[in-house]
Amino acid sequence: MAVRRIVLRSVVALVAAAAAVAGYLLVHGDFQRWSDDSALDGACDGLLDRNAVRGVLGPGAVEVEDGTSGAGVVGCEVNVHDGGTVEIRILDTAQVGRGPDSLYTGSPGALPVPVGHGWTGLFGADPGHFGWGDPFEDDYEKVTTTLVLPCTGESSAKGLFVSVEASVGRTLDNPAERPGFARIATSTAARASEARQCGRLGRPVTSLGLPVNDDEYEPLGTADGTCSGIPAGRGTAIATETARGGAPHETCRLADADRRKRYVLEADYGPYARERLLRYEEGPMEDIPNGDTPAHDRDRDGRMSWTTAKCSDGVALFTLRPTSEAGERREYPGSDADLAYERAALRAFAERSAKSHGCAAPATS
Structure with a gap:
């Protein structure tokens, strides 16, 4: 029978709501490692789709750092052994601008492309990890997908901003693999939208272009x-x-x-x-x-x-x-x-x- 290993790290509030808008809203919470999917099911207030995350990071053992900062901010970091890491943050757009710049606009060397398929969002990568930098600098591709969702009607949020930054050990050259990164963001956005009573979701992302080199x-x-x-x-x-x-x-x-x-x-x-x-x-x-x-x-x-x-x-x-x-x-x-x-x-x-x-x-x- 497999033994579950749980490592608890003390909770320290790293940022207030303003800094959380910019920073990694990962205000330290429980840090856990399992060989099953229990960690994924509970991460980010239960807003992650296990299959979407596994589709990008693979079947390895899972570590999750999960936390919220209040003021409409939720975030978590998921690491899968031999697969990579994703950092997810979900903001109430009413909090935007109350801390250092946080909304993703790409990198100096590459322009992000539209997510499309009815979504308002960006898909980009860090050129230093995209075949244009030192190949020995880092073994991991850094890929970011962001989505903006309007909230209307009875929702308490003006809108939602969903950001997924993934670090994985492969390139973006395969067009069949690129939509998987966006599926983490779109599935998270769909669950967050349902929880906040928002709407106007896009369609399934079946294709994505490459970020445009400078x-x-x-x-x-x-x-x-x-x-x-x-x-x-x-x-x-x-x-x-x-x-x-x-x-x-x-x-x-x-x-x-x-x-x-x-x-x-x-x-x-x-x-x-x-x-x-x-x-x-x-x-x-x-x-x-x-x-x-x-x-x-x-x-x-x-x-x-x-x-x-x-x-x-x-x-x-x-x-x-x-x-x-x-x-x-x-x-x-x-x-x-x-x-x-x-x-x-x-x-x-x-x-x-x-x-x-x-x-x-x-x-x-």
Whole structure:
């Protein structure tokens, strides 16, 4: 008869609700190891699907660190022997912005792609563990899936944010394996939605694209995703983009013919937009995006242009930032020709993004 080994670690509250929004809301709870599935069934307040987790991490012995921080935050960490680890956190979106930045937007070297299939979410990976970094640095792929669910009616939550970060000992090259990562997030979201009396779930995720490497450029004129419709000008010739598909955060990167980055455009919706606007409003700088200024051609230092649009879940935020990677140092605030191009690029980006999300036309100054 197998012997169960249970190791209890003392409980220490690591973070308050604000830090939990950002951090790993894993406020230390019981730490347990079983050879059966009892740990999975009870993890994250019982919100995990055993089969979805096993589908990614395999059949090995399970260790679970399970905890909640209150204030609408739930989290756990699951480790499966010889399979890998997943960290899950579930936030009430009303808590977003009350701690350090926490909403996943990808990594500096790779753009996350939309989860799609009716879900509002992102699927991405850390390039350092995605075949682009030192192959001896880490044996584990780090993959993140995030979902945003609106809550309406009698629910006490405004919305739910579900994040699943997985570290596994294999690559994402096999397209048949990628949906398994999302299934952990979608099954958790479905159970959390039922518990909170939310709704509007997506469909089963049967396919997922690869995160887009930072140097995967294409001619700007052929862009048909997040960079579609943006005119060439002021040295821009090529673009890095992802498909559109209901992602709460979108990015378009424009570069010159020598692959030197010139502009970065970003769109944020729902809790992503609320968090960014709150960060700007609470920061020390003036003349930056805020709820009282719906559109601005450029801040006083010439380092950002922005506009907003009204959506069913609040205000969407669109920004454009010039970069200084074009060989010569970018002079701020730039010339009138720079400003004219930035206006045109941001307008095209924001209009197409807002339309794809069912939002009103972006504001103009």
